[in-house]
Amino acid sequence: MASSPAQRLFAEQALLPTGWAEDVVIAIGDDGRIAGIEADQPLATGVERLAGPLLPAMANLHSHAFQRAMAGLAEVAGAGDDSFWTWREEMYRTVGLVDPDDVEAIAAKLYVEMLKGGFGRVVEFHYLHHHADGTPYSDPAEMSLRILNAAETTGIGITHLPVFYAHANFGGAAPNPGQRPFVHDPESFLALVDRLVRPSAETGAALGYAIHSLRAATPEEMRTIIAGLPRSGPVHIHVAEQTREVEDCLAWSGRRPVEWLLQEMPVDGRWCAIHATHMTADETERLAKSGAVAGLCPATEANLGDGIFPATDYLAHGGRFGIGTDSHVATSVAEELRLLEYGQRLRDRRRNRLAAGPGASVGRTVFDTALAGGAQAAGLGRPGISPGARADLLVLDGANPFIAAASGDRILDRWLFAVGGEAVRDVMVAGKWTIRNGHHAREEEIDRVFQRVLKKLR
Structure with missing residues (x-):
């Protein structure tokens, strides 16, 4: 019997290789790869609801x-x-x-x-x-x-x-x-x-x-x-x-x-x-x-x-x-x-x-x-949110008015030409969240060391 996915994510809008889909559940395995994708699904108990549109990183x-x-x-x-x-x-x-x-x-x-x-x-x-x-x-x-x-x-x-x-x-x-x-x-x-x-x-x-x-x-x-x-x-x-x-x-x-x-x-x-x-x-x-x-x-x-x-x-x-x-x-x-x-x-x-x-x-x-x-x-396989692919995912900030008011390709046009980098909310790499709500867990420590290097170069 196949083991249960390590985590399940729910996105109201997700960009899949076939195009935009709504109410998408993404199952991610322990190996950091996408185990399954289902569209037009209700939000179920135990599934994390993402805070905005989902894209491949x-x-x-x-x-x-x-x-x-x-x-x-x-x-x-x-x-x-x-x-x-x-x-x-x-x-x-x-x-x-x-x-x-x-x-x-x-x-x-x-x-x-x-x-x-x-x-x-x-x-x-x-x-x-x-x-x-x-x-x-x-x-x-x-x-x-x-x-x-x-x-x-x-x-x-x-x-x-x-x-x-x-x-x-x-x-x-x-x-x-x-x-x-x-x-x-x-x-x-x-x-x-x-x-x-x-x-x-x-x-x-x-x-x-x-x-x-x-x-x-x-x-x-x-x-x-x-x-x-x-x-x-x-x-x-x-x-x-x-x-x-x-x-x-x-x-x-x-x-x-x-x-x-x-x-x-x-x-x-x-x-x-x-x-x-x-x-x-x-x-x-x-x-x-x-x-x-x-x-x-x-x-x-x-x-x-x-x-x-x-x-x-x-x-x-x-x-x-x-x-x-x-x-x-x-x-x-x-x-x-x-x-x-x-x-x-x-x-x-x-x-x-x-x-x-x-x-x-x-x-x-x-x-x-x-x-x-x-x-x-980069020497990778086919990119995108599809079964078997690495779970390298990007969540845009659904609380941003430009993103919240957009759907489909307009999401990308608003992100790239109206909002920019501040619209990136969460980033997952190989099934692990690296950025959450615009923050990296080791950011302050990394910044302190980097500042010392900049002072040395000055």
Whole structure:
């Protein structure tokens, strides 16, 4: 006889893979997965009534956790034109000051903020590996283990991507001093990934890997890495983020970054092309048809002045995308999705650019697309509230007037374009509540430690 579910939840409105449903009872097993779903059910004794509409929680597909500590510190104008490349100097300064305790504290604070912003999982693109002078820690996986600790402390799901980084620019240029904490050769990087297999399994983390960018690895190194690792799990890479990167790639290879990547690497559904901002029409179509996910980080891309991703054309070709918070100048689902749509409007001087078609909700279109793309880029199965899926759930605040007065897709439009992050009330990850009424159980403790790190960086 099957055992009784660990808990039952009742939602007056829930977004299921088949669409919106009413009076839904969700049964969740001890394994943190959804055991059953029934719609049009009365509220029964012993079933928890949720405080608002129920949605699947989304994966944040691109994070550099330590950068949350520097948010707001690079907003002072320099002597010339500021860009990603001037911002990077402040990032290097931060890297030179933090130790493993600091990184764990920053990540824990960030992950609480992500949960409160509606994310149930983070994909950590982790390239900060060594001491400031480039010396490895006694355990070369020390920094990665601290990231896993922070995820376990906060309860967020995590897909961990140790990053290969070896060079300062195309053609195998020697790394500069600020990059020394990032650098591996292929052999030591493969050993790092192998070292992380067991702790990832023990903490429930998914494990993939990343190559920082085309400028940070030679083609030979990339092929060695790809050949030396399992043919499963996600593979991520930064590509075509800045116009200077495009120019440097053309000078090195005669090809643009996305063009080179698609021609030279086995890009398929395992891959996530982070940013991919600067593409020609042909590159846009080919990336869309490759099966890879475009990893979009609209708030960071706006903060750095990178440019606007060609989302309307990309979606027209059937492209897949997800959202990440990257440098963490924003940490909520709503802010990233809103800015994604608004960037398209500002470029085109038109409204409702990413709706699936006439009469379609923009909020529903971008939410569904980012949900599916985020799950794919995180190495997960099909996302959504369905039997067998992980119980990664998000409850919006039914006491908020905008949410209370809405139904169906209007809930998403109100959340994303009228209310924002404050509408997130409760978040569950793998069957466990991590956020309740907008609060994390360890929030005050985490904030105190994080504040000490910020004072150190000051």
